[in-house]
Amino acid sequence: MNSTLNRQMLGVAETLSHPSEAEVRMNLRPAAALPSTDELEELLRRVRSAFFPSFFSEGGSNPEMQHYQIGVDVNQIGYILRRQVARGFAFCGSDECTEAMVSRIVEAFLGDMPEIKRVLLTDIEAIALRDPATANHSEIVFAYPVVQVMLHHRVAHKLWQLGVPIIPRIIAEMAHSRTGIDIHPAATIGEYFAIDHGTGIVIGETTIIGNHVMLYQGVTLGAKSFKLDADGRPQNVPRHPVLEDGVTVYSNASILGRVTIGHDSVIGGNVWITTDVPPNTRVLQGKPRSVDTFEAGLGI
Secondary structure, eight states: OOHHHHHHHHHHHHHHTSOOHHHHHHTOSOOSOOOOHHHHHHHHHHHHHHHOHHHHOTTTTOHHHHHHHHHHHHHHHHHHHHHHHHHHHHHTTOSOOOHHHHHHHHHHHHHHHHHHHHHHHHHHHHHHHHOTTOOOHHHHHHHOHHHHHHHHHHHHHHHHHTTOOSHHHHHHHHHHHHHSOEEOTTOEEOSSOEEESOTTOEEOTTOEEOSSOEEETTOEEEOSOOOBOTTSOBOOOOOSOEEOTTOEEOTTOEEESSOEEOTTOEEOTTOEEOSOBOTTOEEOOOOOOOOSOOOTTTTO
């Protein structure tokens, strides 16, 4: 190897091995053991297997084996959660985390697993009722990305409610990277929630969604602006929409700010909403206008 190049590489390595001022200020090199994305992948795999053993369990469709396999899955879920919850608190520099606290969180999550599954099944039912392209419920479980993203969200949201730091966000981003659907783990989503296609959907942190709501691809439930504190940092206050029961939002609509979309309303595609919408309202974009020519790019 060229000696000049070799010295250059050694110099770069030496420089990079020392934290920069920006890294120190942002505390980007925590000393504690980091959460493991591999273990969290395994956690979600085990949850999926426990919820849908006929589809994803190592025991397959053999009913005599499913009970035992679900037991193995639940045991591994508890084991992984213990490690990752503790690492999540350590990652955030919390001094409040104790072994007893971790145990309470894991026990609470395991106790809520049947309820998480029940609500997830309502999502599957909602998709079957709203999507004419669906052959059957089994196809939805096995192949639809919305089931994956909502399984991740229901799990992440429960951990968020239990006060677990960072882990819910990692779980949410796993689903985001695979499906193109970005749901903050703190977002509150009711039962019978359906997504059609889904790519490009964004649901912000303080969003509240009621029951029997349907979203199409490209929908944004976002913030209009941010209130800043005395130091110029964004305040974490309610800033995302509230969608009441029975709302349908069509593709590429943007609903921004702490506005309320009243129950049983329909928001058409490509509209921009920053004010409240009364119940039972239909909001549509203006009708397209035909012109003979486009001059200098006008209208394109």
